[in-house]
Amino acid sequence: MAEHNPFPGENNTGHVWDDNLRELKNPPPRWWMLGLWASILWVVGYSLLYPSWPVGQEPTPGILGWSQMKEYQEGMAQVEAKRAKFEDQIKGMSANEILADPGLKQYTLASAKVLFGDNCSACHGSGGQGNPGYPVLADDDWLYGGTTAKIAESIAIGRQGAMTPHKDILTEAEIDTLAKWTVQMAETNGEGGSEEGWNLFKTKGCTACHGQSGNGVLAELPGGNIVTVGAANLTDGIWRFKPGGYESARYTIVNGVNQPSNPDARNAVMPAFGQTGQLTDQEIKKLVVYVHELGGGQ
Ligand code: HEC
Numbered sequence: 001m002a003e004h005n006p007f008p009g010e011n012n013t014g015h016v017w018d019d020n021l022r023e024l025k026n027p028p029p030r031w032w033m034l035g036l037w038a039s040i041l042w043v044v045g046y047s048l049l050y051p052s053w054p055v056g057q058e059p060t061p062g063i064l065g066w067s068q069m070k071e072y073q074e075g076m077a078q079v080e081a082k083r084a085k086f087e088d089q090i091k092g093m094s095a096n097e098i099l100a101d102p103g104l105k106q107y108t109l110a111s112a113k114v115l116f117g118d119n120c121s122a123c124h125g126s127g128g129q130g131n132p133g134y135p136v137l138a139d140d141d142w143l144y145g146g147t148t149a150k151i152a153e154s155i156a157i158g159r160q161g162a163m164t165p166h167k168d169i170l171t172e173a174e175i176d177t178l179a180k181w182t183v184q185m186a187e188t189n190g191e192g193g194s195e196e197g198w199n200l201f202k203t204k205g206c207t208a209c210h211g212q213s214g215n216g217v218l219a220e221l222p223g224g225n226i227v228t229v230g231a232a233n234l235t236d237g238i239w240r241f242k243p244g245g246y247e248s249a250r251y252t253i254v255n256g257v258n259q260p261s262n263p264d265a266r267n268a269v270m271p272a273f274g275q276t277g278q279l280t281d282q283e284i285k286k287l288v289v290y291v292h293e294l295g296g297g298q
């Protein structure tokens with residue numbers, strides 16, 4: 001071929017097309033070859049040191065014995081060790097003591113956030129902002145009280161406020177007056193209920209549960225504790241049952257709340273997490289701190 005090479009002396013392979021297109025034999029640049037050899041060495045070195053070649057189900061282990069799983073487990077063990085320190089401390093403390101210790105409080109809130117998401121947010125909303133039929137936990141309006149003791153009780157033994165259905169106790173006109181009175185109360189923070197409404201409220205047994213002033217509180221004890229049966233506060237403009245307003249109030253007065261014998265009654269059941277064993281005492285304690293700090297703890 002070389003003898004037919006029209007470009008003798010040129011560093012070509014002798015392959016020529018269309019008279020002058022030819023294939024040259026220039027070596028790759030030196031830096032490129034060095035890079036190629038270096039990368040080959042690197043692959044060999046890496047595959048000796050680290051898990052690499054798939055053999056059966058497992059890769060070759062590598063001289064260093066490193067594995068992703070091992071690194072993950074070591075990381076988890078470190079986290080656990082850190083956690084254990086806090087968990088041990090919390091075990092011996094009351095919710096109030098945890099609240100008074102900024103470091104422990106911060107740890108408890110972070111850890112309870114997950115518990116709240118898993119166990120509570122389906123009903124109370126992810127930030128405790130409530131859902132139709134489920135009370136807001138992120139405010140200072142409490143059915144049962146916002147001290148740590150009351151919150152703990154709510155979570156551990158559950159709650160189920162009951163209101164008598166009044167459809168056979170009151171006349172249509174009385175029900176109408178009371179439903180209107182409830183709306184007036186909600187709109188004026190308990191100042192503007194009609195006299196007619198107040199009279200019925202006080203004489204038809206409502207005060208036994210909703211309190212003399214309609215705010216749901218039967219007695220106030222020292223230390224922020226309140227005595228209630230879980231009856232809604234009718235003076236704060238917060239509707240316990242949605243959508244609120246006249247029809248909603250009327251429905252509650254007619255049908256009551258949590259009445260097994262009346263399928264039309266409102267349902268308001270807070271599960272007893274301590275009794276069902278769904279949560280441990282330690283978890284409940286963390287949740288008490290969390291709920292207390294959502295906005296309205298007393
Ligand atoms: C199945 C729905 C449901 C779940 C889940 C639930 N709750 Fe409740 N919770 C309720 C209802 C309904 C009430 C109101 C009960 C009543 O009206 O008597 C309530 C009431 C409460 C109260 C009392 C509020 C007050 O104003 O006094 C607290 C505190 C509370 N829940 C915390 C929690 C925590 C913490 C969790 C998670 C461990 C949780 N709840 C899970 C439905 C639920």
Ligand code: HEC
Pocket residue numbers: 135143161162163164166178182201204205206207208209210229230231232233238239240241242244248249250252253257268
């Ligand atoms: C046996 C106790 C009890 C009696 C008596 C009672 N209530 Fe209630 N009431 C409750 C409870 C408990 C709730 C619901 C609170 C909860 O579950 O969150 C409630 C809720 C309500 C609501 C709904 C408020 C809202 O925000 O949606 C209205 C309105 C109401 N009551 C009015 C009355 C009136 C008017 C009377 C008297 C005719 C009365 N109640 C008598 C216990 C009672």
